[in-house]
Amino acid sequence: MHLGLDSAIPIPGFRFAGLSAGIKSNGRPDLALAVADEPAVVAGTLTTNLVRAAPVVLTAERLVRGRARAVLVNSGCANACTGEPGLAAARATTQAIADAIGARDDEVLPASTGVIGALLPQDKIIARTQDLVSSLAEDGAERFAEAIMTTDRSRKLVHVRSSIGGRPFSLLGIAKGAGMIHPSMAPATPHATMLAFLFTDTNAHPRALSRALGRAADETFNCASVDGDTSTNDTLLAFASGRAGTDAGTADEVPTALFDAMVAACEQLARMMVADGEGSQHLVELHVRGVATDEAARRVARTIATSPLVKTALFGKDPNWGRILAAAGRADVSFDPSAASIRIGDATIVEGGIAVGREAERRAHEVMVHGSYRIDVVLGRGPGKGRYLMCDLGYDYVRCNADYRS
Amino acid sequence: MHLGLDSAIPIPGFRFAGLSAGIKSNGRPDLALAVADEPAVVAGTLTTNLVRAAPVVLTAERLVRGRARAVLVNSGCANACTGEPGLAAARATTQAIADAIGARDDEVLPASTGVIGALLPQDKIIARTQDLVSSLAEDGAERFAEAIMTTDRSRKLVHVRSSIGGRPFSLLGIAKGAGMIHPSMAPATPHATMLAFLFTDTNAHPRALSRALGRAADETFNCASVDGDTSTNDTLLAFASGRAGTDAGTADEVPTALFDAMVAACEQLARMMVADGEGSQHLVELHVRGVATDEAARRVARTIATSPLVKTALFGKDPNWGRILAAAGRADVSFDPSAASIRIGDATIVEGGIAVGREAERRAHEVMVHGSYRIDVVLGRGPGKGRYLMCDLGYDYVRCNADYRS
Numbered sequence: 180m181h182l183g184l185d186s187a188i189p190i191p192g193f194r195f196a197g198l199s200a201g202i203k204s205n206g207r208p209d210l211a212l213a214v215a216d217e218p219a220v221v222a223g224t225l226t227t228n229l230v231r232a233a234p235v236v237l238t239a240e241r242l243v244r245g246r247a248r249a250v251l252v253n254s255g256c257a258n259a260c261t262g263e264p265g266l267a268a269a270r271a272t273t274q275a276i277a278d279a280i281g282a283r284d285d286e287v288l289p290a291s292t293g294v295i296g297a298l299l300p301q302d303k304i305i306a307r308t309q310d311l312v313s314s315l316a317e318d319g320a321e322r323f324a325e326a327i328m329t330t331d332r333s334r335k336l337v338h339v340r341s342s343i344g345g346r347p348f349s350l351l352g353i354a355k356g357a358g359m360i361h362p363s364m365a366p367a368t369p370h371a372t373m374l375a376f377l378f379t380d381t382n383a384h385p386r387a388l389s390r391a392l393g394r395a396a397d398e399t400f401n402c403a404s405v406d407g408d409t410s411t412n413d414t415l416l417a418f419a420s421g422r423a424g425t426d427a428g429t430a431d432e433v434p435t436a437l438f439d440a441m442v443a444a445c446e447q448l449a450r451m452m453v454a455d456g457e458g459s460q461h462l463v464e465l466h467v468r469g470v471a472t473d474e475a476a477r478r479v480a481r482t483i484a485t486s487p488l489v490k491t492a493l494f495g496k497d498p499n500w501g502r503i504l505a506a507a508g509r510a511d512v513s514f515d516p517s518a519a520s521i522r523i524g525d526a527t528i529v530e531g532g533i534a535v536g537r538e539a540e541r542r543a544h545e546v547m548v549h550g551s552y553r554i555d556v557v558l559g560r561g562p563g564k565g566r567y568l569m570c571d572l573g574y575d576y577v578r579c580n581a582d583y584r585s
Numbered sequence: 586m587h588l589g590l591d592s593a594i595p596i597p598g599f600r601f602a603g604l605s606a607g608i609k610s611n612g613r614p615d616l617a618l619a620v621a622d623e624p625a626v627v628a629g630t631l632t633t634n635l636v637r638a639a640p641v642v643l644t645a646e647r648l649v650r651g652r653a654r655a656v657l658v659n660s661g662c663a664n665a666c667t668g669e670p671g672l673a674a675a676r677a678t679t680q681a682i683a684d685a686i687g688a689r690d691d692e693v694l695p696a697s698t699g700v701i702g703a704l705l706p707q708d709k710i711i712a713r714t715q716d717l718v719s720s721l722a723e724d725g726a727e728r729f730a731e732a733i734m735t736t737d738r739s740r741k742l743v744h745v746r747s748s749i750g751g752r753p754f755s756l757l758g759i760a761k762g763a764g765m766i767h768p769s770m771a772p773a774t775p776h777a778t779m780l781a782f783l784f785t786d787t788n789a790h791p792r793a794l795s796r797a798l799g800r801a802a803d804e805t806f807n808c809a810s811v812d813g814d815t816s817t818n819d820t821l822l823a824f825a826s827g828r829a830g831t832d833a834g835t836a837d838e839v840p841t842a843l844f845d846a847m848v849a850a851c852e853q854l855a856r857m858m859v860a861d862g863e864g865s866q867h868l869v870e871l872h873v874r875g876v877a878t879d880e881a882a883r884r885v886a887r888t889i890a891t892s893p894l895v896k897t898a899l900f901g902k903d904p905n906w907g908r909i910l911a912a913a914g915r916a917d918v919s920f921d922p923s924a925a926s927i928r929i930g931d932a933t934i935v936e937g938g939i940a941v942g943r944e945a946e947r948r949a950h951e952v953m954v955h956g957s958y959r960i961d962v963v964l965g966r967g968p969g970k971g972r973y974l975m976c977d978l979g980y981d982y983v984r985c986n987a988d989y990r991s
Binding site: 410 | 633634635636637663665666667668700701702703764765812813814815816817891892893894897898900901903905906907908910911912913914915918919920922923935937938939940978979980982983984986987988
């Protein structure tokens with residue numbers, strides 16, 4: 180398996196476009212379209228937030244078919260909390276795309292991101308439909324990635340090349356962050372707090388693709404957090420064109436190589452999202468083990484990962500382990516504090532529940548100046564282990580969110 | 586009932602002191618003592634964080650007796666995660682006080698606040714014991730309040746004058762914040778994320794006082810949050826000297842007037858703590874109703890109150906109600922988003938789940954420039970209601986926490 184970051188490759192069977200439709204007030208690209216030449220197998224995981232945006236409601240309905248032709252994405256407006264007019268706008272815009280590409284209207288899936296509460300400006304989108312469709316290109320994925328950004332500092336693209344039974348296939352992943360990021364997806368009632376799209380030329384059965392997507396999300400996006408806030412618009416979709424002519428696997432399981440490629444792509448996109456979290460300067464991979472179950476370990480990791488006191492300490496490059504242990508202690512998970520150890524990078528700063536000493540903390544501080552590092556929290560000898568991708572909370576987080584609406 | 590803010594009154598039977606023992610590196614007062622002339626009835630609620638500081642462990646043991654002579658409080662060092670040496674230091678310092686005032690060692694309760702992980706400097710404290718005891722005074726409560734502060738911008742004092750059966754009594758409350766503030770106390774397994782002390786000259790039975798304290802805390806501190814982080818050192822204690830000669834009530838219930846005074850004092854101290862939360866510029870009283878149960882309403886309120894996106898919007902004076910509704914939607918509580926309404930001050934900005942309009946949001950913004958205001962979130966017609974005292978998250982929160990350890 181070959182993994183490539185930050186750039187796109189063509190995926191046979193798919194074309195992409197992105198342009199500015201004037202939804203964002205700053206004139207940046209805000210409308211993206213991906214079209215499959217033929218109906219592609221599709222699977223999705225959507226927000227479990229009780230407050231679901233109009234595009235999420237429609238996409239949930241349309242995913243049931245297991246096949247789709249296109250996804251239409253806009254940034255600059257979440258079209259959430261917009262009632263019946265919001266649903267009508269999502270229907271009208273996807274209808275316009277369906278007409279333009281010769282598809283059924285329920286073969287076009289909508290996704291939106293931006294401010295909650297504003298109605299989707301459907302006229303602006305419909306006015307650009309022809310331009311959008313006529314600019315579709317096999318190498319258009321970077322424009323697509325650009326047009327779905329909101330507070331992101333950079334585009335998020337990853338590609339994978341691998342093979343199934345000797346036949347090569349490829350997979351392209353595109354995502355956007357950077358706030359309301361706290362995915363917690365599951366195959367059955369999945370949710371996410373971002374937009375992410377996978378395109379592959381493999382074959383797959385819809386149900387197997389859906390199960391694989393849920394599992395991949397659970398191992399990756401599921402344990403990643405920027406701010407602990409779950410969005411109304413989270414959407415993760417996977418499209419498979421079948422053009423690589425690979426073995427489709429069974430109705431329940433995709434081929435292992437496809438699953439591995441999906442996990443690799445989701446992992447990289449999750450890392451990119453957290454590293455590019457609003458105001459984030461440090462991507463920290465937090466590992467917790469030694470408690471009774473994996474679920475308990477993940478709960479401890481989630482509590483630490485969303486603690487404002489821990490996050491500001493990371494911003495300050497301060498190995499303030501007391502905040503880490505205090506957060507673990509309020510996670511409603513049983514452990515013996517006097518058995519706890521904490522390591523930042525290769526510097527063990529807590530052993531037997533107490534401080535190792537100043538020299539160890541000085542070494543930990545040297546690790547914390549880096550943009551990316553690892554923290555290990557061991558709370559005993561139990562078999563449970565879990566991890567979270569987290570980031571720091573600094574001045575730029577406040578700057579980004581104290582006047583977001585403009 | 587008369588309520589007085591920001592100042593102390595003498596409480597018959599108690600004397601107070603506060604001074605600098607050199608625990609804080611900046612030379613500010615950091616050691617406080619309150620002494621009852623005779624053993625007072627005492628009740629307490631302590632952190633439920635699994636990681637409990639040494640003073641919390643000792644105080645929990647000593648509260649069982651239901652009577653105590655003194656509380657010794659230091660700021661500048663939490664004496665948490667300090668193992669057996671931490672317990673020994675807490676024992677040695679309270680023993681020194683007990684010797685100096687002629688009490689049994691288990692009649693002196695310790696409480697500490699400050700950085701986690703540093704061992705209590707017992708020699709510094711013991712060296713000042715005589716000075717501390719000799720400076721005890723009936724009017725020393727303001728010095729006590731000053732000496733327990735950490736990141737607080739101001740002292741937190743409240744007093745109540747009321748009567749039981751025609752006999753006057755008084756109650757004095759003293760507290761400190763300002764971070765790791767997310768109390769959630771209960772009579773049985775209580776916790777808090779601050780230090781707070783009540784002193785009254787009423788009579789009370791220990792069990793009744795404990796029950797009353799738990800209920801008072803549940804109605805006040807229990808629904809207050811600065812940062813969502815629960816401390817290792819939370820301690821709320823109530824002392825009753827009996828010097829007012831009031832009716833003690835029953836073994837299970839304190840007189841109503843005493844309970845009301847306790848609630849009033851706790852409410853004011855909770856408001857002061859949240860208003861003075863680290864970096865806080867706005868105290869917001871958030872009310873949620875219309876869901877099935879009070880517990881569900883409080884869960885929604887807690888989720889909104891701890892959302893970084895909501896808190897930064899409050900800092901920005903932005904009536905960004907989409908973030909409020911999105912936070913409600915991830916609280917794992919059932920409601921119909923299309924029935925939701927949101928009011929900031931007297932400006933209704935959401936009705937039927939959608940925006941009322943720009944003029945309403947302009948009026949809401951005008952409310953949000955104030956230091957204190959109310960937000961009402963109504964999610965349907967259910968009987969459940971709950972509230973939270975919350976604050977904003979701005980640059981000063983980051984400034985305060987990115988280099989706390991010095």
